[in-house]
Amino acid sequence: MAAVTELGTALRALVDASVSTAVGPEELRAAAAEARRATALLEADRRPPGRLPPLDDPVAFRRVYSPVTGVGSAVAPPLTLRGDPAGGVRAEATLGLLYEGPPGYLHGGMSGLLMDHLLGAAAIHAGLWGMTAHLELDYRGPVPLGVPLVLRGWVERNAGRRTDVAGSIAAADAPDRVLVQATGIFVTPRAEKMDAYFATVTDAAGRHTPPGRPTDATAVQP
Numbered sequence: 202m203a204a205v206t207e208l209g210t211a212l213r214a215l216v217d218a219s220v221s222t223a224v225g226p227e228e229l230r231a232a233a234a235e236a237r238r239a240t241a242l243l244e245a246d247r248r249p250p251g252r253l254p255p256l257d258d259p260v261a262f263r264r265v266y267s268p269v270t271g272v273g274s275a276v277a278p279p280l281t282l283r284g285d286p287a288g289g290v291r292a293e294a295t296l297g298l299l300y301e302g303p304p305g306y307l308h309g310g311m312s313g314l315l316m317d318h319l320l321g322a323a324a325i326h327a328g329l330w331g332m333t334a335h336l337e338l339d340y341r342g343p344v345p346l347g348v349p350l351v352l353r354g355w356v357e358r359n360a361g362r363r364t365d366v367a368g369s370i371a372a373a374d375a376p377d378r379v380l381v382q383a384t385g386i387f388v389t390p391r392a393e394k395m396d397a398y399f400a401t402v403t404d405a406a407g408r409h410t411p412p413g414r415p416t417d418a419t420a421v422q423p
């Protein structure tokens with residue numbers, strides 16, 4: 202885990218530098234050669250799609266390469282999710298130029314990714330696992346880059362396999378001024394769909410490991 206986190210941290214610094222650098226073409230090409238060397242090192246042994254990485258631990262709520270929370274992911278902020286005393290889940294993050302949409306502000310699609318994840322995690326946190334069936338966002342104000350943000354997700358209601366969830370993004374210093382407001386419907390797939398989607402998913406040891414238990418989620422820290 203320490204090594205996965207070390208590589209993820211180094212890669213996040215690399216991608217951040219790569220989108221904010223002002224060096225010339227010679228330095229860019231030298232950096233590209235270094236990046237290709239690192240890629241060759243990592244390609245020496247790869248897992249196929251559908252096999253979970255060995256460090257993913259459903260019981261410990263761990264997904265190390267999640268694009269939102271994964272400590273090993275180059276593109277994840279990564280968010281740390283926590284139970285929110287006010288209900289649901291929350292995360293704090295400061296996002297950089299990698300995620301820029303309008304100059305100086307967060308890409309709207311990134312808000313969608315983050316909200317999808319927070320809403321899904323809120324459902325899981327409440328013991329209600331589901332896939333995103335519907336996701337709706339209201340963009341009320343641009344989300345600034347480089348300032349601490351607070352992201353929240355909470356369950357509104359549940360009926361059978363359907364869970365209605367909501368969430369928000371705000372600046373940490375103005376938490377009541379909602380910049381992005383999200384609502385979503387998460388649905389636990391019917392058994393036939395579960396089988397069709399996840400029949401071949403295994404853990405690192407080759408055991409069948411379909412999602413579906415509340416613990417199959419990225420960690421919500423105590």
Ligand SMILES: CCCCC/C=C\C/C=C\C/C=C\C/C=C\CCCC(=O)SCCNC(=O)CCNC(=O)[C@H](O)C(C)(C)COP(=O)(O)OP(=O)(O)OC[C@H]1O[C@@H](n2cnc3c(N)ncnc32)[C@H](O)[C@@H]1OP(=O)(O)O
Binds near residue numbers: 319332390412
């Ligand atoms: C959750 C991720 C899966 C992997 C989990 C594993 C590990 C988790 C790891 C990390 C997770 C951590 C945190 C969570 C983070 C992120 C969450 C991201 C989630 C995703 O990134 S996930 C990918 C995108 N997602 C899809 O790829 C779904 C494609 N889709 C389908 O596969 C089907 O569409 C399905 C299965 C959703 C439903 O199919 P189905 O046949 O099982 O259910 P059915 O249609 O019968 O609906 C039952 C009741 O829900 C109502 N209902 C359904 N859909 C509705 C809609 N759109 N609007 C309004 N109501 C709706 C019906 O009206 C009915 O309601 P009623 O019972 O009252 O009639």
